[in-house]
Amino acid sequence: MTAPPTPTGGCSAQGCGSSERQQAGLPDDIRRRVQDHPCYSEEAHHHFARMHAAVAPACNIQCHYCNRKYDCANESRPGVVSEVLTPEQAVRKTLVVAAAIPQMSVLGIAGPGDPLANPERVFATFRDLAAKAPDIKLCVSTNGLALPEHVDELARHNIEHVTITINCVDPDIGAQIYPWIFWQHRRVFGREAAAILIEQQQKGLEMLVARGILVKVNSVLIPGVNDRHLRDVSRIVKAKGAFLHNVMPLISAPEHGTFYGLSGQRGPTPAELQAVQDDCEGNMNMMRHCRQCRADAVGLLGEDRGAEFTREKIDAMLIDEEFTRAALARRVEMRQRIDAERQARAQERSAQATGKAGGIVSPCGTATPASSQHVITLHRPARSCVVAPPPGRPVRMAVAAKGGRVAVHFGHAREFLVYEASADGARLIGHRQTDLYCSGDDSCGDAASVLSRTIAALAGCEVVLCAKIGFEPWSKLEAAGITPNGEHALEDAAAAVMAVWHEMLAAGRLAASADDTRRSA
Numbered sequence: 001m002t003a004p005p006t007p008t009g010g011c012s013a014q015g016c017g018s019s020e021r022q023q024a025g026l027p028d029d030i031r032r033r034v035q036d037h038p039c040y041s042e043e044a045h046h047h048f049a050r051m052h053a054a055v056a057p058a059c060n061i062q063c064h065y066c067n068r069k070y071d072c073a074n075e076s077r078p079g080v081v082s083e084v085l086t087p088e089q090a091v092r093k094t095l096v097v098a099a100a101i102p103q104m105s106v107l108g109i110a111g112p113g114d115p116l117a118n119p120e121r122v123f124a125t126f127r128d129l130a131a132k133a134p135d136i137k138l139c140v141s142t143n144g145l146a147l148p149e150h151v152d153e154l155a156r157h158n159i160e161h162v163t164i165t166i167n168c169v170d171p172d173i174g175a176q177i178y179p180w181i182f183w184q185h186r187r188v189f190g191r192e193a194a195a196i197l198i199e200q201q202q203k204g205l206e207m208l209v210a211r212g213i214l215v216k217v218n219s220v221l222i223p224g225v226n227d228r229h230l231r232d233v234s235r236i237v238k239a240k241g242a243f244l245h246n247v248m249p250l251i252s253a254p255e256h257g258t259f260y261g262l263s264g265q266r267g268p269t270p271a272e273l274q275a276v277q278d279d280c281e282g283n284m285n286m287m288r289h290c291r292q293c294r295a296d297a298v299g300l301l302g303e304d305r306g307a308e309f310t311r312e313k314i315d316a317m318l319i320d321e322e323f324t325r326a327a328l329a330r331r332v333e334m335r336q337r338i339d340a341e342r343q344a345r346a347q348e349r350s351a352q353a354t355g356k357a358g359g360i361v362s363p364c365g366t367a368t369p370a371s372s373q374h375v376i377t378l379h380r381p382a383r384s385c386v387v388a389p390p391p392g393r394p395v396r397m398a399v400a401a402k403g404g405r406v407a408v409h410f411g412h413a414r415e416f417l418v419y420e421a422s423a424d425g426a427r428l429i430g431h432r433q434t435d436l437y438c439s440g441d442d443s444c445g446d447a448a449s450v451l452s453r454t455i456a457a458l459a460g461c462e463v464v465l466c467a468k469i470g471f472e473p474w475s476k477l478e479a480a481g482i483t484p485n486g487e488h489a490l491e492d493a494a495a496a497v498m499a500v501w502h503e504m505l506a507a508g509r510l511a512a513s514a515d516d517t518r519r520s521a
Contacts, residue, residue: 030214030243034214034243043342043404047103047338047341047342047403047404048103048104048105048106048300048338049101049103049104049105049106049298049300050104050105050106050107050108050297050298050301051093051094051097051098051104051106051107051108051297051298052107052108052109052110052111052296052297052298053085053090053093053094053107053108053109053125053296054083054084054085054090054111054112054296055084055085055086055087055090055109055115055118055121055122055125056109056110056111056112056113056114056115056117056118056121056122057084057112057113057118058113058114058117058118059111059112059113059114059117059143060113060114060117060143060145060146060181060182060183061114061143061145061178061180061181061182061193061197062178062179062180062181063143063177063178064176064177064178064179064258064259064260064265065177065220065222065250065251065252065258065259065260066258067256067257067258067261082296082306083296083311084112086121087121087124087125087128088128089311089314090125090129091125091128091129091132092314092315092319093309093311093314094107094129094133094136095129095132095133095319095323095324095327096309096313096314096317096319097298097309098133098136098327098331099323099324099326099327099330100308100309101298101305102327102330102331102333102334103300103334103338104136104331105135105136105137105331105335106136106137106138106139106161107129107136107137107138107139108138108139108140108141109122109125109126109139109140109141110140110141110163111141114142114143114145114146115140115141115142116140116142116145116146116147116150117145117146119146119150119153122140123153123157126138126157126159127157130157130158132324133324133327133328135328135331135332137160137161138157138158138159138160138161139159139160139161139162139163140154140159140161140162140163141162141163141164141165141218142162142163142164142165142204143164143165143197143201144164144165144166144197144200144201144204144205145181145183145196145197145200145201146200147162147164147200147201147203147204147205147207147208148200148203148204148207151204151207151208151211151213154208154213155211155213159213160213160214161213161214161216162208162213162214162215162216163215163216163217163218163246164201164204164205164215164216164217164218165217165218165219165220166198166201166205166217166218166219166233166237167219167220167222167226167233168194168198168226168229168233169198169202169229169232169233169236170198170229170232171191171192171194171195171198172191172194173194173225173226173229174191174193174194174195174197174198175190175191175193175194176225177194177220177222177225177226178193178194178197179193179259180193181193181196181197183196202236202240205217205237205240205241205242206240206241209240209241209242214243214244215237215241215242215243216242216243216244216245216246216287217233217234217237217242217244217245217246218246218248219233219234219245219246219247219248220248220249220250221247221248221249221250221267221268221272221273221276222250222260222265223250223265223266223267223268223272224265225265227268227272227276230247230276230279230280231276231279231280231282233245233280234247234280244285244286244287245280245285245286245287246286246287247273247276247277247280247286249267249268249273250265250266250267250268251267252265252266252267270418270430270432270459270460271460273430274429274430277429277430288428288429288430345404345492345495348491348492348495391423391505391510392422392423392501392504392505392510392511393422393510393511394420394421394422395420395421395422395462395463395501395504395510396418396419396420396421396429396460396461396462397418397419397420397421397461397462397463397464397465397497397500397501398416398417398418398419398432398458398461398463398464398465398482399416399417399418399419399464399465399466399493399496399497400412400413400416400464400465400466400467401416401417401493404492404493404494405490405491405492405493406465406466406467406488406489406490406491406493406496407467407489407490408466408467409466409467409468409469410464410466410468410469410470410473410484411469411470411473413434413466414433414434414435415431415432415433415434416431416432416434416457416458416461416464417430417431417493418430418431418432418461419493419494419497421497421498421500421501422501425494425498426493426494426495426497426498426501428494432457432458433457434453434454434457435450435453435454451472451473451476452476454473455476455477455480455482458477458480458482461482462481462482462483463482463483463484463485463500464477464482464483464484464485465485465486465488465493465496465497465500466484466485466486466489467486467489467490468486468489469484469486485500488500
């Protein structure tokens with residue numbers, strides 16, 4: 001029986017996604033489109049920056065998790081902006097940001113409302129920017145209600161990446177998430193509204209894929225509402241050709257003023273989030289490095305430099321052809337440097353794996369690197385050999401990282417990347433937000449409560465890697481069962497994680513459990 005063809009723009013579970021290993025199997029055209037997009041490539045997010053232009057104030061649906069506030073400079077979540085820009089202001093700001101941050105590769109429009117509920121403002125921004133900075137990728141994030149009527153225009157503007165927020169494919173579940181939509185000049189409520197929205201989302205997804213546009217699907221994980229349903233969402237959108245699935249945790253603090261926040265609906269724990277992501281990953285590759293950015297975010301994922309680019313500063317600058325030409329040259333040079341660094345780091349990871357993995361001898365006498373695979377390839381007939389058990393259990397490690405390297409002092413980290421290390425390599429499974437523990441380079445003052453919250457945020461991790469760490473947090477981490485490690489400063493994060501894993505393996509600390517053995521069979 002012949003397998004069904006993969007839709008244009010889609011991919012199999014083994015062939016697409018955000019990791020470097022997954023990208024290696026992609027067609028050249030798709031790899032070109034994702035290799036410098038920080039949201040579509042896990043590896044690229046260490047190197048490339050993005051900017052969100054807040055030009056879309058109106059929205060055509062209401063979500064129970066959304067409250068589009070303005071002037072919330074210290075609040076980081078989707079839909080939040082300090083000010084809404086005109087298309088002209090957005091283009092001017094983008095040119096300034098792309099000159100000051102030559103790593104910038106993407107301009108996205110994601111709010112604060114829905115871009116396709118503001119099509120004139122959005123496409124005016126794209127037209128002007130494409131003429132003045134043709135190297136900047138353009139992308140849109142939408143709830144999908146108005147998507148089908150705008151797919152042709154998206155294609156005409158060479159939009160190669162579109163994100164659709166799809167939280168359900170069942171109207172009964174949708175009625176618990178969306179109280180109303182604005183459809184065909186009237187407000188529609190409840191299950192009927194959810195059914196219309198779902199139909200439009202699925203239709204838009206199919207139309208985008210048919211035109212070769214890469215589609216990322218965002219889903220907000222809402223415990224007790226759609227947590228058990230998201231596997232169905234992932235299965236269906238994958239079958240229709242979506243490129244990547246991003247399952248994000250609900251943000252529902254009461255101070256945000258959302259329906260969920262005020263009604264006591266909790267967000268998922270990190271363990272619950274990972275369980276759903278892992279469950280969905282059986283159907284489709286997952287994005288695990290999302291930071292749920294503001295609608296006016298600027299900079300690398302995990303940082304926001306928006307405060308540096310005020311309207312007053314931008315308005316005072318001379319932005320002419322010479323300015324844009326020089327900025328483009330700097331971006332081209334930066335991308336060449338990044339490409340060279342990525343190649344060097346790939347060689348570094350390869351050398352690290354070869355040098356530290358050692359070998360595991362199978363019952364048939366063939367030695368294989370420990371980091372390669374659980375089932376060892378043999379040169380004798382298969383019937384004379386047995387499958388080797390996993391050489392060591394998986395270990396979660398937190399990394400105070402910058403630019404993909406172990407480069408941040410523990411006390412200066414605002415977030416930690418969390419990797420799961422195993423014989424298959426280091427897999428990024430998420431990130432943990434923390435408060436700043438130290439206020440200076442040499443002393444941290446009275447910050448016991450901050451340290452306690454940081455340690456709590458690292459629950460489930462056995463090791464934390466950082467560039468430096470003080471005596472007090474070191475002892476508190478050890479008391480909490482987390483081993484601090486400052487021996488891999490400035491090394492590639494994934495390579496450092498695997499180096500520590502192999503050290504633990506060699507020390508006999510990673511005996512595989514019976515469950516691990518069964519999973520590998």
